[in-house]
Amino acid sequence: MTGFDLLIRGGLLVDGTGRPGRPADVGVAAGRLTVLAPGEALRTGGAAEVIDARGRVVSPGFVDVHTHSDGVTLLGRSGDGSDGSDGGSGRALVRASVLQGVTTEICGNCGSGLFPALPERLPAMRAEARITFGGDVGVYADFAGFAAAHARVPRANHLTSLVGHGTLRAGVLGPVDRPARPAELRTMCALLDASLSQGAAGLSTGLIYTPGSYAGTDEVVALAAVAARHGKPYVTHLRDEMSRVEEALEEAIEISRRSGAALHVSHHKTAGRYAWGRTERTLPRIAALRAEGMDVTCDVYPYTAGSTALAAMLPPWANDGGLGALTARLGDPAERDRMRRAIAEGVPGWENTVGNGGWDRISIACAPRHPLAEGRTIADLAASAGADPLDMAADLLVAEAGEVTIISHSMVEEDVRRVLAAPYTMIGSDGVPKPGGRPHPRWAGTFPRVLGRYVRELGLLGLEEAVHKMTGMAAARFGLTGRGVIRDGAHADLVVFDPAAVADLATFTEPLLPPAGIDVVVAGGQVVVRDGAETGARPGSVLAL
Ligand SMILES: [Zn+2]
Numbered sequence: 174m175t176g177f178d179l180l181i182r183g184g185l186l187v188d189g190t191g192r193p194g195r196p197a198d199v200g201v202a203a204g205r206l207t208v209l210a211p212g213e214a215l216r217t218g219g220a221a222e223v224i225d226a227r228g229r230v231v232s233p234g235f236v237d238v239h240t241h242s243d244g245v246t247l248l249g250r251s252g253d254g255s256d257g258s259d260g261g262s263g264r265a266l267v268r269a270s271v272l273q274g275v276t277t278e279i280c281g282n283c284g285s286g287l288f289p290a291l292p293e294r295l296p297a298m299r300a301e302a303r304i305t306f307g308g309d310v311g312v313y314a315d316f317a318g319f320a321a322a323h324a325r326v327p328r329a330n331h332l333t334s335l336v337g338h339g340t341l342r343a344g345v346l347g348p349v350d351r352p353a354r355p356a357e358l359r360t361m362c363a364l365l366d367a368s369l370s371q372g373a374a375g376l377s378t379g380l381i382y383t384p385g386s387y388a389g390t391d392e393v394v395a396l397a398a399v400a401a402r403h404g405k406p407y408v409t410h411l412r413d414e415m416s417r418v419e420e421a422l423e424e425a426i427e428i429s430r431r432s433g434a435a436l437h438v439s440h441h442k443t444a445g446r447y448a449w450g451r452t453e454r455t456l457p458r459i460a461a462l463r464a465e466g467m468d469v470t471c472d473v474y475p476y477t478a479g480s481t482a483l484a485a486m487l488p489p490w491a492n493d494g495g496l497g498a499l500t501a502r503l504g505d506p507a508e509r510d511r512m513r514r515a516i517a518e519g520v521p522g523w524e525n526t527v528g529n530g531g532w533d534r535i536s537i538a539c540a541p542r543h544p545l546a547e548g549r550t551i552a553d554l555a556a557s558a559g560a561d562p563l564d565m566a567a568d569l570l571v572a573e574a575g576e577v578t579i580i581s582h583s584m585v586e587e588d589v590r591r592v593l594a595a596p597y598t599m600i601g602s603d604g605v606p607k608p609g610g611r612p613h614p615r616w617a618g619t620f621p622r623v624l625g626r627y628v629r630e631l632g633l634l635g636l637e638e639a640v641h642k643m644t645g646m647a648a649a650r651f652g653l654t655g656r657g658v659i660r661d662g663a664h665a666d667l668v669v670f671d672p673a674a675v676a677d678l679a680t681f682t683e684p685l686l687p688p689a690g691i692d693v694v695v696a697g698g699q700v701v702v703r704d705g706a707e708t709g710a711r712p713g714s715v716l717a718l
Contacts, residue, residue, distance in 0.1 A: 177202045177220035178698060181669060183211070184226030187637050188659040189233040189644035194637060199231055201665040204698035208661055222700070224693055226669050232640045233657050234276025234330070234666030234696060235620045236647035238472050239439055239601025242270065243280040243287045243319075243334060244302070244310030246326045248608065265685040266606040268707055269617035270330060272687040273677075275602075276666035276696045277331040277716065279651060282439060282603070283410040284379030286337035287322075288313040289364040290344025298343060301495060304576045307607040312344075316368035320715040327711035329701040330694075331666070333651075333718060335377040335408055336368045338396060339385035348384045350493035353392055361392075365399045372717025374651050375405040376434070380412035380421070381524045382485060383492040390424055397432035405718075406468075406650065407434035413524040415445035415583075421524075422455055426462065429469065437650060438471035440603050441592050444479065444583035445529025452588040456595050463597060470650055472601035473592040475622045477584040478681075480538055480605060480613035483570055483577035486527050488515040496575035503567040513563045530583050532562035539578040539610025540569060547610050548682065551579075578605065580613055580681065593623070594633055599647045614684040618677030621688035625676035636672060652718045669693035 177200035186197035186208070198214050200207040214220060245266050270278055280286065285305070290298050290312055298312040313319040316334065323332060345360050346353055353361065365376060376396055379385045397407040407429055411421035422438070429436035438459070443451035462469050484492055484499060491512055492499050502508040516527050527535065533552035540546050546554055546569065555565040569577055592598055600623055604616030620643055627633040634642070648657025655664045668691065675690030687705060694702035697712035 177207070177214065179222045179224065179695065179700065180214050180220035181224045181226050181231050181667065181693075182214070184229045184231035184669060186659060187230050187232045187640045189640060189657050191637055191641035191645065194230065199659060199667065201695065201698050204665050206659055206661065206663045206665050208659060224669065228671065229669050229692060230636070230640075230672050231659070232668050232670070233644040233659050234668055234694065235274045235600070235643040236277045236279070236651070236653060236657055237270065237275045237602050237604070237619070238279050238599050238647045238651060239282050239474070239603050240270070240278045240280045241282060241285065241603070241605040242278050242332070244306035244308070245606040246328050247310040247322060248308040266608065266616075269606065269685050269687070270604065271694055271696070271701055271707065272691065272705070273617060273620045274668040274670065274691045274694055275330055275620065276668070276694065277333065277653060277656060279333055279335065279374055281335035281337050281373070282377050282408065284337045284339035284377055284382060284385035286334055286340045286377075287311065288319045289315045289336065289341060289368050291360070291364075294344050294347065297347070298340070301348075304496060304574065307609065315364070316371040316373040316717070320372070320717065323715045328713035329707065329711055330696045330713045331716050332713065333372070333374050333716040335375045336365050336373045338376060338378040338388065338393065339382055341365060341396075342384050342388060346384070348495040350383070350387045350490060352389060358392060358395055362395060362399050365396055369400065369403040369405055374718050375408050375437075376400040377408040377410070377439070379410040381410060381414070383489055386412070386489050386523075390428060393428050394431045397428050397434040401433035405434070405652065406437045407432065408437040408439055410439045412522070414442050414448070415524050415526065415529045416447040417524070418443050418448050418451055419454060419458075422458065426469075429467070435468035436470075438469070440479070440601060441471040441473055441598070442479070442584050443588050444581070445526065447529055449585045449588065452591040456591055459595070459597065470597045470599065471592070471595070472599045473589065474601060474603045474615045474619050475589060475593060475627060476613070476615055477586055477589055478580050478582045478613065479584070480578060480580045480603070483566060483579045484575060486535065486566065486579070487512055488520045489523055500571050500575050503571050509563060509567055512567070513561075516563065526581055526583065530581065532566070534582045536580045536582070537569075537577065538580045538612055539607060540573050541609045542573055543569060544610070578607065578610060578612070590627075590633055593627055599642045599650065611681065612684050614677070614679035614681060617685050618679035618688060621675050621691060622677035624670065624672070625690070629672065629675070653716065665695055665698040667693070667695040
């Protein structure tokens with residue numbers, strides 16, 4: 174044996190399979206791993222670089238199964254925002270993921286992505302994507318186009334994408350509130366099939382969000398059947414995660430059963446006061462299905478607050494026709510009154526976040542033209558202005574051309590812990606790396622928070638179990654062959670962390686602070702983080718699965 178490019182020596186190897194950690198050295202050569210008995214490498218030729226991992230855990234690189242990072246590296250020409258094209262926050266946004274140990278991001282979640290679309294719909298979608306993703310990130314005809322755009326921008330870690338159903342629907346029908354006609358559904362199936370053939374990771378839906386919410390169950394079954402033919406999962410943000418969460422879970426189960434696609438429930442939660450504690454029913458339901466042999470899994474982020482668009486607090490008809498139509502309706506006092514009534518009384522089939530929680534649980538994360546509103550609740554802003562909360566929200570949406578990000582303090586800790594502890598739950602940040610404001614800290618803190626708070630401090634999870642949820646389990650679910658485990662011949666994506674010090678430092682007021690204790694990150698065989706700081710290496714690629 175000749176020497177290695179890199180040797181990580183003296184650490185506790187936690188290999189991502191869930192098996193107990195053991196002392197071992199790990200060699201890297203030509204982007205692949207070799208597991209060595211302690212000291213063995215020194216007798217076989219050494220290495221160009223040696224990292225001392227004594228007192229540290231050596232694990233596979235983390236797989237973030239749930240991101241909205243579809244466009245963040247595309248925002249600046251240099252890929253890191255250093256040209257100032259995104260107001261200067263881009264560097265921290267791009268960096269946050271790899272600094273917490275993530276070597277593969279899976280975007281295209283919640284039905285929203287940057288492909289696919291019919292050519293004639295691309296210009297209109299490009300304009301909407303500019304608002305949704307915070308800059309001119311483009312929209313692409315298919316996964317190959319998306320991958321080609323990313324290939325032009327060097328990146329530290331790897332990326333792959335699901336096919337978002339909402340984007341697919343808008344890319345064929347436009348953002349309209351009506352069923353797909355048979356020919357349109359055939360076109361959607363064909364576009365989905367093409368992108369899955371090119372390597373997209375699966376199909377995602379966001380059935381709470383327009384335009385995905387305009388689809389009935391049958392439409393999703395037809396699409397999920399295409400994913401099933403590719404052996405790829407159906408990944409869903411359920412139609413309701415609040416008072417009707419159990420019905421929404423049953424719809425997802427029906428879609429999986431009828432289509433034959435494996436089911437993955439995104440960021441499983443039971444939010445809002447009427448649903449708190451409901452994980453005591455949803456999790457046993459999932460466990461029973463698994464016991465019957467059904468392939469169903471989920472992911473979770475370790476926080477009791479979520480984050481989404483302010484427009485999603487309004488009834489679905491308010492968003493019919495897209496952002497332009499929404500802002501026009503918000504200018505009409507009679508339409509505002511209809512929205513107020515819908516929130517007070519509910520609309521069948523619609524997850525009514527404000528009706529389930531209240532405007533005092535909704536705080537502004539990002540409103541670029543109203544920085545002083547960021548961090549404050551809608552209820553508080555309305556009280557200060559002597560205004561009705563719906564009018565406050567509507568005025569803000571109009572002034573921001575429809576795009577305001579919010580943080581919704583909607584969950585209780587017991588539910589989060591129950592989901593985290595379930596043996597089929599993996600970890601996904603649900604990070605939304607968009608320039609400006611105060612985004613949810615999960616984009617910078619999720620993985621260290623699980624290892625620090627839920628493993629070391631609370632003992633909710635064992636170390637090996639937690640690492641498995643972040644690596645091997647996730648790679649198996651999404652078909653990341655040769656990743657998520659440390660074994661001979663696997664891809665050289667690694668994290669070296671200090672189990673005594675690892676912790677998230679990002680908060681709601683300082684949301685992009687890098688974590689403590691993530692010392693070294695290796696992606697594609699190169700050291701991309703050393704001593705907790707980026708090295709500048711850019712070995713990342715778009716993974717076609
Ligand atoms: Zn979601």
